[in-house]
Amino acid sequence: MFLSNSKIVLASFVHDSVKTTLGSVGSVIENLNQEPWTRNELINHLQDADGLMAFMTERIDSDLLDQCPSLKVIAGALKGFNNIDIEACSEHGVIVTIVPDLLTIPTAELTVGLMIALSRKIILADQYVRGGNFKGWRPIFFGNSVVGSNVGIIGAGAVGKAIFKMLHGFDCRCFYVDPVALKPEEEAVLNVTCETLEYVLKEADFVILGMHLTADSFHIIDQEFLAKMKPGAYLINPARGSLIDEAAVAEALSSGHLGGFATDTYEIEDWAIDGRPGFVHPGILNSERTVLTPHIGSAVGKTREAIELSAANSIISALKGEKPNTSINFDNLIKIED
The missing domain is CATH 3.40.50.720 (NAD(P)-binding Rossmann-like Domain)
Structure with a gap:
């Protein structure tokens, strides 16, 4: 898979090292504000995107996935994933990864x-x-x-x-x-x-x-x-x-x-x-x-950077056609023909 043509969307702020890592394999679109994008804004960015780094503020469901046919991987920079419909992602052939051990x-x-x-x-x-x-x-x-x-x-x-x-x-x-x-x-x-x-x-x-x-x-x-x-x-x-x-x-x-x-x-x-x-x-x-406190359980600078880098590496693995180590639905994917 030719990674340099990939489009990767970051739904929230990430550290510069993460943007550099992802920028080496494709174009990166980042939310530069502390407030999350609206649902329509997120969908607009994702319509032709290959990868998404998602956070607690994004709701991923079948309706969103229907409008984002190029999406191949959603890397959650999180451990709990109640905001992501895993079954819908599997049905759309979208790999989902999490970060299970850094928080x-x-x-x-x-x-x-x-x-x-x-x-x-x-x-x-x-x-x-x-x-x-x-x-x-x-x-x-x-x-x-x-x-x-x-x-x-x-x-x-x-x-x-x-x-x-x-x-x-x-x-x-x-x-x-x-x-x-x-x-x-x-x-x-x-x-x-x-x-x-x-x-x-x-x-x-x-x-x-x-x-x-x-x-x-x-x-x-x-x-x-x-x-x-x-x-x-x-x-x-x-x-x-x-x-x-x-x-x-x-x-x-x-x-x-x-x-x-x-x-x-x-x-x-x-x-x-x-x-x-x-x-x-x-x-x-x-x-x-x-x-x-405002959901700051993982808000240690070095920890957040490590979480984001883990999610970034999962995106890269998926776009290479590999199985990311932290995927939670890889074996249940329904293969979608290009």
């Missing part, structure tokens, strides 16, 4: 930071000082410590295990919920135990979400789930926004049953879900017991 450590690191920021009331204390209120030490902003706390993670995948490793120095009592238990030797290394959901919700001072978003896990955090949590416990979400019913969380915060909520993701982001809200719930935005 784990920075996401786990941010999670621990959210735990500390929430329980030690760091945001409120920062605002207090910036508001000109600080006159010296006062007996205020008493919080709780991560040290010695009970920590339960729902889903012991790569991120969950990385969080457990990072908590070793905090002398926490750690347990997890997962339909597939870790091997005993791995539990021993991580110093964790597998427990029932009911047990974890009753005992945990911090409940951390570490599962994927599926039809079964959509809004798994609802009124019933929250009511079973230990009074005053903290809920931390570094996973997917639509795992959580934000209205139910807002109600639990207002009642005081939920001690605090920290999240890096929101329902508004899950583009593939029809009827998703158009805003973050005001009861979460206005609560003093929340810490909110």
